[in-house]
Structures are given as C-alpha cells and as structure tokens.
Amino acid sequence: MSAARNIHSSGDARRLAQRRLPWMVFDYIDGAAGNETGAARQRAALDAICLRPRILCDVSERSLTSTLFGKKTGRPFGIAPMGMCNLSGPGADLMLARLAARHAVPLGVSTVASTPMERLIEVAEGNAWFQLYFSGDGSGTFRLVERAQAAGYETLVLTVDVPEVGRRPRELRHGFTMPFRIGPRQFVDFALHPRWSLTTLFAGRPQMANFAMEGFTFDRTESRAKADWSTLKRLRDLWPGRLVVKGVLDPEDAMQLKSAGADAIQVSSHGARQLESAPAPIHALTEIRAALGEAFPLYYDSGIRSGEDVLKACTSGADFVFLGRILQFAIAAAGEEGLHCLWDVISDELSIAMAQTGITGLSASELAGATTPGAQN
Ligand SMILES: Cc1cc2nc3c(=O)[nH]c(=O)nc-3n(C[C@H](O)[C@H](O)[C@H](O)COP(=O)(O)O)c2cc1C
Known part of the structure; x- marks a missing residue:
C-alpha cells in the first residue's frame, strides 16, 4: 500500500518524512533559527486567528481559482522557492514543476535549485518564477538574471531576508553543508535510512544545478550583506519583467519597496529560518x-x-x-503521489473551510465575511 494513503494532513506528511529522511536532511528542511521560538510564535499566531462560521448561504458552487498578474491560477496558493529540493527525494524539483503546470500556479525556482532553471520553466510550462539571492559583489547574481530572462522567466523574486544565512542549530549539529560531505557521522545517518540513501545516492548526489556550469560558483553561506537599496535599483533598471520582493516584515520597508518599483511584495519570515525574534509574519x-x-x-x-x-x-x-516545507515532506513521505495527495488535502481543507464560512470565492468582498474582526482565541 502506498504511503500516500496515510497522508490526511500536513502533519501526517511530516511524520512520515521524519521516518524516511536521514536526520541531517529532515533537520535541514524542518529546522528554524535559534531556539525555534520564532517558529512557535508564528504557529501560535496562526492558531489564534478565528474564522467566522456562517450558515445557510448556499455554498454549493465554490471556486478555488485566483488571479496573479492578470493570469488565472487553479489555486490561491503556489510553491515557495526552496533550495536543493532533490534532497527530499530524487526528481523532487521536477515533481513540483509538473504540479505547477497541472494547477497553473507559480513554481518558485530557487537560485540554489537542484535542477537547472531552464529545465524547470520548461516542465512547469511557463508557470515558474525565478528566485534570486544577491551574493558576493553581485556579478554572478546579475548573470543569473540575464540567464533567467533568456530562459523565458517573466517574474523575478528577489529574496531580501538573508543578508547572512540564519544560524539553525539542528542543521549545524549534523554538519550540513551544500554540496554535502559524507563523513563518519553522515555515513551512520545514511546507513540507518537505506531507502533514502539508495535512491538518492543512486540518482546522484543533489547539486546546486544553476552553478554546475563553467564560471558560476556559489557558496550558500556567503555573505549577502552588501545588498542595499541601490542594488534593488540596479536590478529594477536591469529587469524588464515583474519584480516580487520576498522576505518583508516591516510596513516601512514595504512602503519604500512600493516607491522603489516593486510589482509585488511577499510577506515572509523565510519559514522562521532567519531572525528568531521577528514578529509573527501573519x-x-x-x-x-x-x-x-x-x-x-x-x-x-x-x-x-x-x-x-x-x-x-x-x-x-x-x-x-505560498506553501513551503510541507511539500517537501509530502515528497519524502510518498514521492509524487504523496505530493498530489497533500495538495488535494490542502485544497479540500480550503474548500470545506470556505463552505463553513459562507463564501464561494476568494475575492476581497467575499473574504470580508469570513473573519470576525479581532476574534482571537
Ligand atoms: C529547505 C528550505 C529551503 C529554502 N530555500 C529557499 C531559497 O533557496 N530561496 C528562498 O527565497 N527561500 C527559501 N526557503 C524559504 C521558502 O521560500 C519559504 O519562505 C518558507 O519555506 C515558508 O515557510 P514554511 O516552510 O513554513 O511554509 C527555503 C525553505 C526551506 C524549508
């Protein structure tokens, strides 16, 4: 029996993934900054929001579609950019790309994706946004932008919340590096998780594929601290397409980004992986x-x-x-079938919640009815 049948919630996917993944890989995906109080605060803040139950509204016809930059999407949620997805299972990046194509939602293609950006946008049938990290003096960064444009990307996501990579103790304890080294500690870990080790190592150690070309190097932990508002301006002048700025938590920054020509802003704490003491992003x-x-x-x-x-x-x-690590857990739990299963679970949960809050769509006017202002547990 496929493990996908056991996925009835994202918690199920996480539990199954924890069993299958080496500790090093699970903790790389699941881990958060510092003592992980930021992750707990983020969860508590989401839990504290109440939705308003409404009755007798005729919610028999419900739509989960949305619109992004004038284009219809099959769901109001997409796939957040995540580096080295193939660690969760061989071909994970391509599974996510196929999912994006199937539901016409954006696939965030990370700077440190484990499949080249050109292949991902092709498999995603154009439903892909390239995510950019500024690094070093920026020369490699701007070459990536030119490459993204040549590959047909129309939307660039500049991630701005990683001036330095956050300290994530769970990841550090296992000696996680990219590309990863296999020392005695990792050897034991991999030996105890043979299913992952045999399939992943047989398929070839996951690479930072956008850099597997001559002249490109990338150090995941290299400082990105040089980026400032003039970097954004350079990028804005260079990039003719849409620019989304990801990793914003402060209203003043958001206002400045709007004036600086960002086309959209993505509120994010990087999944609580950066500043432990950041406010709850919700x-x-x-x-x-x-x-x-x-x-x-x-x-x-x-x-x-x-x-x-x-x-x-x-x-x-x-x-x-945008959904993040839960998609990787679904892949680790049960491959592409697991991914589809979790996607359907999230879709069903949303559709049922819409029915129970008396809304049939996600327009601003419909959504206004679904909350009780100030209602907190
Ligand atoms: C394993 C992992 C790798 C990530 N890599 C990137 C990345 O390369 N670029 C980026 O902008 N964000 C990256 N993120 C952050 C995600 O885009 C997103 O902000 C976060 O996962 C959302 O939180 P959630 O996982 O709790 O849903 C990564 C997150 C995880 C868990």
Missing part, C-alpha cells in the same frame, strides 16, 4: 496590508500547514499564498 501581513492599501499585490508565506491557514492568510490581506 501579524506583519495585516499591518503591511493596512499600510499599502487594498490594491497593491501582496503575497504571503511562512507556517502554512492547512487549507484553513491559507484562508486565514487571505483574510489577513494576502492576494496569494
């Missing part, structure tokens, strides 16, 4: 929406674990939501 979302006004495109990721969470983010001001 609270930041509400404040940033209030500062930017109704019309400015605003997206959200971090801590989304269910369809109800997606609805909470939408009612808190997000036009679109």
Whole structure:
C-alpha cells in the first residue's frame, strides 16, 4: 500500500518524512533559527486567528481559482522557492514543476535549485518564477538574471531576508553543508535510512544545478550583506519583467519597496529560518496590508500547514499564498503521489473551510465575511 494513503494532513506528511529522511536532511528542511521560538510564535499566531462560521448561504458552487498578474491560477496558493529540493527525494524539483503546470500556479525556482532553471520553466510550462539571492559583489547574481530572462522567466523574486544565512542549530549539529560531505557521522545517518540513501545516492548526489556550469560558483553561506537599496535599483533598471520582493516584515520597508518599483511584495519570515525574534509574519501581513492599501499585490508565506491557514492568510490581506516545507515532506513521505495527495488535502481543507464560512470565492468582498474582526482565541 502506498504511503500516500496515510497522508490526511500536513502533519501526517511530516511524520512520515521524519521516518524516511536521514536526520541531517529532515533537520535541514524542518529546522528554524535559534531556539525555534520564532517558529512557535508564528504557529501560535496562526492558531489564534478565528474564522467566522456562517450558515445557510448556499455554498454549493465554490471556486478555488485566483488571479496573479492578470493570469488565472487553479489555486490561491503556489510553491515557495526552496533550495536543493532533490534532497527530499530524487526528481523532487521536477515533481513540483509538473504540479505547477497541472494547477497553473507559480513554481518558485530557487537560485540554489537542484535542477537547472531552464529545465524547470520548461516542465512547469511557463508557470515558474525565478528566485534570486544577491551574493558576493553581485556579478554572478546579475548573470543569473540575464540567464533567467533568456530562459523565458517573466517574474523575478528577489529574496531580501538573508543578508547572512540564519544560524539553525539542528542543521549545524549534523554538519550540513551544500554540496554535502559524507563523513563518519553522515555515513551512520545514511546507513540507518537505506531507502533514502539508495535512491538518492543512486540518482546522484543533489547539486546546486544553476552553478554546475563553467564560471558560476556559489557558496550558500556567503555573505549577502552588501545588498542595499541601490542594488534593488540596479536590478529594477536591469529587469524588464515583474519584480516580487520576498522576505518583508516591516510596513516601512514595504512602503519604500512600493516607491522603489516593486510589482509585488511577499510577506515572509523565510519559514522562521532567519531572525528568531521577528514578529509573527501573519501579524506583519495585516499591518503591511493596512499600510499599502487594498490594491497593491501582496503575497504571503511562512507556517502554512492547512487549507484553513491559507484562508486565514487571505483574510489577513494576502492576494496569494505560498506553501513551503510541507511539500517537501509530502515528497519524502510518498514521492509524487504523496505530493498530489497533500495538495488535494490542502485544497479540500480550503474548500470545506470556505463552505463553513459562507463564501464561494476568494475575492476581497467575499473574504470580508469570513473573519470576525479581532476574534482571537
Ligand atoms: C529547505 C528550505 C529551503 C529554502 N530555500 C529557499 C531559497 O533557496 N530561496 C528562498 O527565497 N527561500 C527559501 N526557503 C524559504 C521558502 O521560500 C519559504 O519562505 C518558507 O519555506 C515558508 O515557510 P514554511 O516552510 O513554513 O511554509 C527555503 C525553505 C526551506 C524549508
């Protein structure tokens, strides 16, 4: 029996993934900054939001579609950029790309993806956004932008919340590096997880594929601290397509980004992997929406674990939501079948939550009915 049948929630996917993945890989994906109080605060803040149950509304016809930059999407949620996805299972990047194509939602293609950006946009049938990290003096960074443009990307996501890579003790304890080294500690870990080790190592150690070309080097832990507002301006001048800035938690920064020519802002704490003491991003979302006004495109990721969470983010001001590590857990748990299964679980949870809150769509006017202002547990 496929393990996918046992996935009834994102928690199930995580539990199954924990059994199958080497500790080093599980903790790399699951880990958060510092003592992980930021991850706990993020979860508590989402849990504290109540949705408003409504009755007798005729919610028999419900739509989960949304619109991004004028294009219809099959769901109001997409796939957040994640580096080295193939660690969760061979071909994980391509599974995510096929999922993006199937539901017409954006696939975030990480700078440190384990499949080249050209292949991912092709498999995603154009439903792909390239995520950019500024690094070093920026020369490699700007070459990646030119490559993304040549590959047909129309949307660039600049991630700005990693001036330095956060300290994630769970990851550090296992000696996680990219590309990873196999010392005695990792050898034992891999030997105790033979299913992962045989399939992953047989398929070839996952690489940072965008750099597996002559002239490109990338150190994941290299400082990105040189980036400033002039870097953003350079990028804005260079990039003719849409520019989304990801990793924003402060209303003042959001206002400045709007003036600096960003086409959209993505509120995110990087899944609580950066600043442990950052505010809960779902609270930041509400404040940033209030500062930017109704019309400015605003997206959200971090801590989304269910369809109800997606609805909470939408009612808190997000036009679109991105899922992160739970998708990797689903792949680790049961491959592509597991991924589809979890995607359907999240979709069902959202659809049922919409029915119970009396809404049939996700337009701003419908969403206004789904929350009880100020209602907290
Ligand atoms: C394993 C892993 C790798 C990630 N790599 C990147 C990356 O390369 N670029 C990026 O902008 N964000 C990256 N992120 C952050 C995600 O895009 C997203 O912000 C985060 O996963 C959302 O939180 P969630 O996992 O709790 O849903 C990564 C997250 C994880 C878990």
